[in-house]
Amino acid sequence: MAGNLCYAYAVVPFSPSLERAALGGVHGVADRPVALVRSGELAAAVSSVPETDFSQAALEAHLEDLDWLERTARAHHAVVESLAARTTVLPLRLATVYLDDTRVARVLEEGQEAFAGLLARLTGHAEWGVKVYVEAAPSAPAAPAAAAPAEAADPGRAYLRQRRHQHQVRRDAWRTAEEVVRRIDAEVRGLASERARHRPQRGRLAGTGGENVANDAYLVPHELAGEFRRHVHRAAEGSPGIRVDITGPWAPYSFAGPGVQEGAAPG
Template sequence: MNGQVSYAYAVVRSSPSLERTALPGVRGVADSAVTLVHSGALAAAVSAVPREEFSEAALKVRLEDLGWLETTARAHHFVIETLAAHTTVLPLRLATVYLDEDRVGEMLSEREQDFTAMLDRLADHVEWGVKVYAEAPTTSAAPSAAALSAGEGGPADEEKPGRAYLRRRRYQRQAREDAWRLAEEAVRRTEAQARGLAVERARHRPQQGDLAGQASGENVANDAYLVPRRLAEKFRSRMLHAADGLQGVRVDVTGPWAPYSFALPPAPDAQEGTRYR
């Protein structure tokens, strides 16, 4: 094992049958087998991964590699979601690495009380992601200079280029303000519709640039809600209709997921991208 370290995915309740029912054939990060490290009432899902790829120095470089990061994140989340189909899961952060399984066991022992309380709180709950987008008209959707001038009663050919430009800019600014006003109304609606269904909400920073992926429009709100499993579909239905009647506004709903946004961070002695023990 000198050439390997322990990559940790999640904390679960210790169960003699869980490894047999949930993990046979499951491959995780670095295409490695996934097993459970048990300590008292808890267990952690782990994989033995190459030290040269997951050392502190290596991860500082690899976490800047978007291709490697995407592949690793997919494997990481696949293991968590596989476990979540069988039991309550406390997801750990991406690239949480320990020197060996003994250190994983020590972490579980040291934080048993905290983890047990968290598992109790999250039992039979799922996470839903709710994002609100404002889709303001594009430049090509703005009225032409001729239309703008004609709209005010003046001949199109008398509209000076500078004045037409300023009119176009005012139109675009007004359109964007209108889109944001309607998006803010959609956010208020999602918050109101979540009452009585969600037990917690986590606010995330709106996504921009590469983080927004292929989504159109501007991300105004990026929230996560913790919802009892029995109310999951009712919650989803309400969120999908939160923007009804609001032109240029879209609400995207994703899930249900393991409660990533509501789990405790990994133990302090774990490596989280830059720290290593």
């Protein structure tokens, strides 16, 4: 008969009041209540989840189910953000699952030095996302100039000329966007503690219109967040056709550190 497994969301510094203050009434993945498992000065936020959905085989099958992944990611994120509003949080990878609370406590004990070091590095910081877009070009751009007589008599040549013009406009826009990215990095130097580069988003992930040129995350001290946003916006001034979106503050998903987000097979 299938039982339950232990789903882990994040590692936090232990505080006697944290479970009630941050997790009271919070339901996580599979609509299960969330609690803390303590080991020394550390704790992990966990909930019980059904083995039928979170065994290794079940998780592999769920990777093909986008609706399931979205529900699980939203629930996972909600728990992490609830903790981040109260304390320093080290997010764990989606679907980090262990056999039981005892195994979670052992992982905390064995990794105590590494976890404590990462939490110290993240204390007083939040993650901010900065995305740079080339705005979508008009669907029917005006011709660059009056066609030459030979081109007027040759629609194919006129078409090629227009296509060359469109490609040049796009290349110029991308160069401008790349320059904006360089200016942003220069502007926030000294304000952000770290930067993480992510792959530009495409298709539905890109959100609103335009081509995503840069998709970066910055680790910013709380007291410098307003100045950071102002400097990012300033870097994009005077760049028509370029859009910069700033999102945050977020829990520091992009800065959880190597090894910490390695998923643990039930065991």
